Amino acid sequence: MLRKGGIKIAVQKKQLKNKFFSYLSTIDKLSLIGLVIILFFIIFGILAPFLVPNDPIEIDLTQRFLAPNGEFLMGTDHLGRDVFSRLLYGIRTSLSTAFLVLIFSMVVSVIVGTTAGYFGGKIDQLVIGVIDTLLAFPGLVLALVIAGLLGPSLINLMIALAVTHWVGYARIIRGMVMSIKEQEYILAARACGAGDLHIILVHILPNIISPVLVLATLDMGYIILSISGLSFLGLGAQPPTPEWGVMLNAGRPYMQLAPWLMFFPGMAIFLIVLAFNILGDGLRDIFDPRDVA
Amino acid sequence: MFNYILKRILYLLVIMFIISILTFSLSRLVPGDPAEVILRSSGVEPTQEAVESMRENLGLNQPVVWQYIDWLGGILQWDFGRSFTTGRPVIQEIWYRFPATLELALAGVVVMFCLSFPAGIISAVFKNTYLDHLGRFLALVGASFPSYWLGLLLIYFFGVQNSLLPVMGRGTGRHLILPAFTLGLGMAAVYARLLRANLLEVLNQDYIRTARAKGLSEKAVVLKHALKNALLPVITAFGVNFGYLLGGTVIIETIFNWPGLGKFVVEAIFNRDYPVLQAYVLFMALVFVTINTLVDIIYGVLDPRIASERRN
Amino acid sequence: MSKTNILEVNNLQTHFYTKEGIVKAVDGVSFEVKAGETLGIVGESGSGKSVTATSIMQLLPASAEIVAGEVDFKGSNLLSKSKAELQKIRGNEISMIFQEPMTALNPVYKIGNQLAEVFQLHQQLNKKRALKEAKDLLAKVGIPSPQERLEEYPHQLSGGMRQRVMIAMALAAEPQLIIADEPTTALDVTIQAQILDLLQNLQSKFGLSLIFITHDLGIIAEIADRVIVMYAGQVMESAAVETLFEEAKHPYTQGLIDSIPSLNYSRESLVSIKGVIPDFFELPAGCKFSNRCDYAIKKCFQEEAKLELANKGQLLKCWRWRELERKGLGDGDVLTGS
Numbered sequence: 001m002l003r004k005g006g007i008k009i010a011v012q013k014k015q016l017k018n019k020f021f022s023y024l025s026t027i028d029k030l031s032l033i034g035l036v037i038i039l040f041f042i043i044f045g046i047l048a049p050f051l052v053p054n055d056p057i058e059i060d061l062t063q064r065f066l067a068p069n070g071e072f073l074m075g076t077d078h079l080g081r082d083v084f085s086r087l088l089y090g091i092r093t094s095l096s097t098a099f100l101v102l103i104f105s106m107v108v109s110v111i112v113g114t115t116a117g118y119f120g121g122k123i124d125q126l127v128i129g130v131i132d133t134l135l136a137f138p139g140l141v142l143a144l145v146i147a148g149l150l151g152p153s154l155i156n157l158m159i160a161l162a163v164t165h166w167v168g169y170a171r172i173i174r175g176m177v178m179s180i181k182e183q184e185y186i187l188a189a190r191a192c193g194a195g196d197l198h199i200i201l202v203h204i205l206p207n208i209i210s211p212v213l214v215l216a217t218l219d220m221g222y223i224i225l226s227i228s229g230l231s232f233l234g235l236g237a238q239p240p241t242p243e244w245g246v247m248l249n250a251g252r253p254y255m256q257l258a259p260w261l262m263f264f265p266g267m268a269i270f271l272i273v274l275a276f277n278i279l280g281d282g283l284r285d286i287f288d289p290r291d292v293a
Numbered sequence: 294m295f296n297y298i299l300k301r302i303l304y305l306l307v308i309m310f311i312i313s314i315l316t317f318s319l320s321r322l323v324p325g326d327p328a329e330v331i332l333r334s335s336g337v338e339p340t341q342e343a344v345e346s347m348r349e350n351l352g353l354n355q356p357v358v359w360q361y362i363d364w365l366g367g368i369l370q371w372d373f374g375r376s377f378t379t380g381r382p383v384i385q386e387i388w389y390r391f392p393a394t395l396e397l398a399l400a401g402v403v404v405m406f407c408l409s410f411p412a413g414i415i416s417a418v419f420k421n422t423y424l425d426h427l428g429r430f431l432a433l434v435g436a437s438f439p440s441y442w443l444g445l446l447l448i449y450f451f452g453v454q455n456s457l458l459p460v461m462g463r464g465t466g467r468h469l470i471l472p473a474f475t476l477g478l479g480m481a482a483v484y485a486r487l488l489r490a491n492l493l494e495v496l497n498q499d500y501i502r503t504a505r506a507k508g509l510s511e512k513a514v515v516l517k518h519a520l521k522n523a524l525l526p527v528i529t530a531f532g533v534n535f536g537y538l539l540g541g542t543v544i545i546e547t548i549f550n551w552p553g554l555g556k557f558v559v560e561a562i563f564n565r566d567y568p569v570l571q572a573y574v575l576f577m578a579l580v581f582v583t584i585n586t587l588v589d590i591i592y593g594v595l596d597p598r599i600a601s602e603r604r605n
Numbered sequence: 606m607s608k609t610n611i612l613e614v615n616n617l618q619t620h621f622y623t624k625e626g627i628v629k630a631v632d633g634v635s636f637e638v639k640a641g642e643t644l645g646i647v648g649e650s651g652s653g654k655s656v657t658a659t660s661i662m663q664l665l666p667a668s669a670e671i672v673a674g675e676v677d678f679k680g681s682n683l684l685s686k687s688k689a690e691l692q693k694i695r696g697n698e699i700s701m702i703f704q705e706p707m708t709a710l711n712p713v714y715k716i717g718n719q720l721a722e723v724f725q726l727h728q729q730l731n732k733k734r735a736l737k738e739a740k741d742l743l744a745k746v747g748i749p750s751p752q753e754r755l756e757e758y759p760h761q762l763s764g765g766m767r768q769r770v771m772i773a774m775a776l777a778a779e780p781q782l783i784i785a786d787e788p789t790t791a792l793d794v795t796i797q798a799q800i801l802d803l804l805q806n807l808q809s810k811f812g813l814s815l816i817f818i819t820h821d822l823g824i825i826a827e828i829a830d831r832v833i834v835m836y837a838g839q840v841m842e843s844a845a846v847e848t849l850f851e852e853a854k855h856p857y858t859q860g861l862i863d864s865i866p867s868l869n870y871s872r873e874s875l876v877s878i879k880g881v882i883p884d885f886f887e888l889p890a891g892c893k894f895s896n897r898c899d900y901a902i903k904k905c906f907q908e909e910a911k912l913e914l915a916n917k918g919q920l921l922k923c924w925r926w927r928e929l930e931r932k933g934l935g936d937g938d939v940l941t942g943s
Contacts (some may be wrong), residue, residue, distance in 0.1 A: 129311070132308070133308055133311040133312060133315065134315075136308050136312060136578055136581060136582050136585075137312070137574070137577070137578050137581065138536040138537045138539065138540040138577060138581055139537070139540075140537060140540045140541065140543075141536075141539075141540035141543075141573075141574065141577045142574065144540070144543060144558070144562075145319065145558075145562075145570050145573065145574050146319070147562075148558075148561075148562030148570055149319060149320075149323050149567070149570060150324070151324060152562075152563075221437060225439055228439060228441075229439065229440070229441055229544050232441045232544065233543070233544060233547060233559055234559075234563070235562065245441070248441060248442065248445065252445060255445065255448065255449055255453055256453050259449055259453075262442070262445045262446075262449070263446075265442075266439060266441075266442030266445065266446070267442075269439045269442060270437055270438055270439060270442060273437040273439070274433065274434065274437035277433055277436060277437050278433060281433070420667070497666075498708060499703060499705055499708040499709045500708060500709055500710055500711040500712070502659075502664050502703065502709070503703060503709045503710065503711070503771070503774075504711065505664050505695065506662060506664055506695055506696060506700060506701040506703075507695065507696035507700075507722060507723050507726065507774065508691075508692045508693065508694070508695035508696035508697050508723075508726055508727060508778075509692070509696075509722070509726065510689075510692055511688070518711050518714075521713050521714075522711070522712070522713055525713075595713070596712075596713060597712070597713060597758040597760065598712055598758070598760050
């Protein structure tokens with residue numbers, strides 16, 4: 001009897017624990033945090049001109065290397081500029097650039113992937129050939145070299161990233177469209193005399209939207225990392241543009257003197273990337289594009 | 294198996310051919326007249342005659358197709374052109390620096406394995422415990438950490454603050470620690486997650502229940518019966534990522550002043566040393582495709598189902 | 606505890622914790638297995654028979670838990686044993702054969718390796734001797750050219766061969782009890798018969814006890830000494846095999862027997878139990894079978910009957926079995942409206 005009671009108590013404990021963990025592992029709560037961080041960044045980015053305490057570009061050599069203080073929350077850099085103000089403007093650079101790259105990649109890959117997947121045959125063979133070849137390059141290497149050949153600038157960097165980035169999506173989307181195409185309701189729609197364009201727009205695209213959005217969210221972090229990384233190397237945004245990677249690189253020689261110059265921009269990149277990854281993870285658990293693909 | 298390998302190698306050749314076309318057309322991206330660029334970069338005033346003779350020299354007056362065939366012919370004879378800056382054959386420069394990059398990449402892989410395997414296995418075995426949540430959170434953080442920031446932080450703490458480890462250049466094994474860790478950490482995060490997911494899936498399989506029904510210990514069940522199955526998809530992913538890893542060394546080599554290919558290429562970009570860039574892309578693609586082919590073959594050896602499929 | 610009972614299961618309760626709530630997959634099951642006998646457990650899918658088996662071995666998935674009961678094996682309760690103690694029993698004294706030979710063997714290890722493992726583990730043989738034993742065992746379960754099979758991978762074998770390998774694996778450590786969970790369901794009919802023959806031969810040869818789980822009463826008739834009939838995680842009826850087929854008293858058992866197709870009946874007269882096994886959360890409050898039972902009265906819907914002992918050691922969980930026995934079950938004109 002005693003032992004039986006023991007089992008029952010153990011069970012109750014386990015149930016409680018299970019509840020606690022299922023609460024913890026409810027990604028929804030966590031991804032909500034990710035979403036909130038992202039929204040914060042966006043709002044701060046939009047409102048940057050009204051929020052910044054100091055001009056992000058104006059040089060004041062009398063105020064170089066000031067440690068973080070009441071006036072300069074994150075200190076000043078080697079040219080006496082306010083790091084906090086530059087950081088806020090950096091949100092604009094990073095997010096808008098990454099967003100444009102993402103939109104371009106998405107549009108191209110949806111068009112290419114859907115066309116190839118839906119029509120199949122020769123078109124598909126051609127597309128898949130191109131995709132496979134492009135995927136044979138390590139994407140970052142190709143982007144690096146394209147950006148390098150075009151010459152260092154933010155626009156060229158965006159082109160380089162977009163050109164190399166759509167390929168992966170296109171492949172996934174093609175796969176999704178190919179499997180959706182075989183579904184009964186598509187056959188039914190065709191039997192009712194619906195045209196190809198109608199079927200694609202009404203029956204196929206809505207079905208790939210949510211997995212594609214998950215992919216996009218998961219990828220946003222990667223794109224931001226790439227942009228800042230290549231800018232860090234000097235291939236993207238050029239000084240004096242406030243951009244986090246550029247700021248990191250500029251602060252590098254003064255590491256000993258002014259460590260805050262490399263601390264805050266890095267933290268900003270890390271936070272926004274983490275937020276996108278958290279959100280993407282949560283969304284993936286809901287939709288799981290792998291199931292569709 | 295032999296047939297399969299032959300087929301893969303044939304496929305590799307086709308891909309390389311298309312890559313060569315792509316790489317060749319990349320050089321057309323360069324704004325301005327290449328002849329003029331070369332003259333400028335070697336410090337010669339680009340007069341009308343000088344440009345004209347340079348164009349003649351480079352074969353730029355020929356039709357594009359001929360130029361391509363010329364170029365490809367050179368490459369097939371292992372002639373990738375000469376670097377504008379050093380004047381030496383590009384392929385020599387690349388071979389000279391490749392070992393350093395390979396060393397760094399392999400060390401990064403070692404770090405990656407040492408971190409991701411225990412983390413992934415522990416997370417999966419202790420699913421939904423504090424240990425698992427901690428592991429998953431750390432993996433998320435690791436995957437979001439910019440490698441260039443991590444590199445700078447490590448330099449700051451180990452080099453500037455404490456002088457515990459060398460932070461610049463290549464030499465002793467100690468030089469390798471920080472760059473390898475920087476390179477390995479981000480990848481470790483990705484692989485820990487991948488391994489966890491695969492292990493969890495495998496641990497639900499019937500044959501795992503069979504292994505338990507035999508009376509095997511949990512350790513034997515996980516390490517013998519589950520791990521080998523869970524590793525198969527990880528190996529595929531690894532093949533793709535090793536190429537990315539070689540590319541990813543670019544930033545880390547620059548930060549740690551590591552005398553490898555990546556640093557060389559960044560310098561070439563700013564020196565507008567186009568033959569170097571072209572050769573680099575071609576070289577990386579070759580390495581990348583070769584590794585993928587190797588991984589495919591290894592996969593077949595590890596997974597008897599695929600091996601027999603290929604035999605038939 | 607009787608000396609001849611090798612296994613006694615008392616009031617076993619296994620719950621699954623799902624998002625929708627708690628599923629009582631095994632709900633107070635009791636039975637015993639005598640040394641050398643074959644106990645058949647029969648029921649539709651979802652009746653809890655497999656969960657009962659995996660509960661005995663404690664090989665349940667993470668979402669399940671044994672919440673009460675005892676599983677006494679040779680006089681000691683398996684449920685109070687440590688992990689290490691259990692590992693010494695599994696595969697050694699009690700072993701198990703699973704339903705899906707296709708997925709129950711590890712695809713990346715050779716047959717020899719997987720089989721030798723048991724000898725290495727429970728008899729501390731070295732690899733070489735273990736492989737020799739494995740070869741002999743493969744021959745015993747009727748696998749031709751066993752030496753070559755040792756070097757093959759599971760996917761190179763047919764379903765029937767794989768199940769023979771599973772049986773060999775279960776026999777390897779010469780256990781006293783084997784639990785076979787639908788071992789023939791995934792196989793062709795001819796292979797089924799071979800495997801059943803093999804199991805029966807091996808059983809008499811080694812003198813082992815067998816728990817045979819199936820949804821197929823035909824197989825039960827062939828192989829079992831005693832039978833328990835499960836529905837919704839509970840034992841509905843339990844009897845010696847002849848008694849069960851000749852004098853089934855529970856309406857559910859009768860329904861199962863009536864739905865066995867036979868050459869003598871035309872398709873139209875094939876009776877089957879109406880409806881399907883309901884979702885666990887929609888089970889009736891009283892007798893779990895009441896909503897599908899042709900004989901259910903008001904009481905059946907309100908209250909659960911207790912297992913009662915009828916003659917010839919037959920156990921029944923039904924309010925009306927005495928009545929139905931008198932009137933004769935299955936005489937549609939007397940009792941059924943259908």
